[in-house]
Amino acid sequence: MILTLVVITALGFDFTNGFHDTANAMATSIATGALRPKVAVLLSAVLNLVGAFLSIEVALTVTNAVVNIQNSDGTPKPELLADGGTALLVIVLAGVIGGILWNLLTWLLGLPSSSSHALFGGIIGATVAGLGWSGVKWTGDGSKLDGVLGKVVLPALISPVVAGVVAAVGTWIIYKITIGVAARFTDNGFRWGQIGSASLVSLAHGTNDAQKTMGVITLALIASGEWTNTSDIPIWVRVSCALAIALGTYLGGWRIIRTLGKGLVEIAPPQGFAAESAAATVILTSSHLGFALSTTQVATGSILGSGVGRPGAQVRWAVAGRMVAAWMITLPAAALAGAFMWLVADLIGGVAGAVVVFALLLVAAGFMYQISRRTPIDHNNVNDEWQPAPAPASLSKEHA
Known part of the structure; x- marks a missing residue:
């Protein structure tokens, strides 16, 4: 029962x-x-969907870098396998719930925070609550960049800055080169370029982020004795995770799309091409070098950079400040949510505890969805002029 709840x-x-x-x-x-x-x-x-099938390397090491719940070969710690792996399953369940709650809250607020950091934060919080502070790899063994500091904190500080600088320089160069060229020609050309660069970012995102969930489910299967191969991922896990992330992508996080597309800076096609190209370059280079980073922070940093690099562009620094604040509190906030869920599950105990925290997740998700319906944002009004409270879709249609 607990394994089923973890998978769902x-x-x-x-x-x-x-x-x-x-x-x-x-x-x-x-x-x-x-x-x-x-x-x-x-x-x-x-x-x-396609990207999720290209590799499984991230999935095989998703939690090893930040928490001490696995051995070096990917198998769960022996002390967590008692009673069918219940201890580990509850930690994972509580941690993932913490990540979901933070994802939903930031979506409701239209803030592009990191889903990866939310997942890591939730699992870290549940691990600390269940195993103590020693259950977390804070710095690694010193032989390489590892642990929370090396795999999460440092990339979070460096990657958006690098992406922003690359995008700013690229945008400045583009506008210098195209001086004197009619805007209709440059805009049309760069719109085509944007399709390619945006596609590359999507492919890279699928290759990386879908695998995090594959790793979590596989770890739960190993803990419960349903899977024993630590060098592979069950095919049904790959397929279900690929479909889940693809379905979520298709529904569209319109509130966050609006904030990134309209809230930071009014984006022209040359800026969009520079921002997407910078994001794709940083993400793929970091993946090749083995650095974990947030695609959200990279994308946001590149969009800000494109605004700085375009002569005369107006960057809304107040909106940017809200995003940075969300970045800073994502890990601790998700950790607190994960820790709370573990405490509730542990207090009640057994299957009943797992069912209760899962029910709490459903109630919280339903509550936030109902609040979001008060000011709906969808494909009809996502590109409306930026204002503190975006016009409802119905009003957008009336004025169309």
Whole structure:
């Protein structure tokens, strides 16, 4: 029963990861008109689906880098395998719930926070609550960048800055080169370029993020004795995770797409191309070098950089400040949620505890969804002029 809840919850996180991070690849293409909103999310969903099957390396080491619940070969710690692996399953369940709750809250607020950091934060919090502070790898063994500091904190600080600088320089060069060229020619050309660069970001996102959930489910299967191969992922896990993230992507996280596409800076096609190219370059280079980073932070940093690099562009620094604040508190906030869920499950105990925390997740998710319906944002009004409270879709249609 607990294993079933872990699998369902992990797929639920994968789904929220999909719609939460659609904006990373497609916000600028939608904002500039390079792609129609529904076409953009469909393209991103297909590429996320394809990307999820390209590799399993991330899935095999998803939690090893930050918590001490696995041995070096990927098998769970022996002390966590008693009673069918219940101790480990509850930690994973509580941690993933913590990640989902933070994803839903930031989606409701239209803030592009990191789904990866939310997942890591939730699992870290549940691990600390269940095993103590020693259950977390804070710095690794010193032989390489590892642990929370090396795998999460440092990339979070460095990657958006690097992406922003690359995008700013690229945008400045583009506008220097195209001086004197009629705007209609440059805009049309760069819109086509945006389709390619946005597609590359979507493919890279699917290759990386879907695997995090594959790793969580496989770890739960090993803990419960349902899977023994630590060098492979069950095919049904790959397929279900790929479909979950693709479905979430297709539904579109319109609130976050609006914030990234319209809230930071008014984006022209040359800026969008520079921002997406910078994001894709940083993500793929970091993946090749083995650095874990947040695609959300990279995408946001590149969009800010494109605003700085374009002469005369107005960057809304107040909106950017809210995003940075969300980045800073994602890990601790998700950790607190994960720790709380573990405490509730442990207090009640057994299957009943797992069922209660799963029910709490459903109640919280339903509550936030109902609140979101008060100011709905979808493909009809995602590109409306930026204002503190976006016009409801119905009003947008009346004025269309």
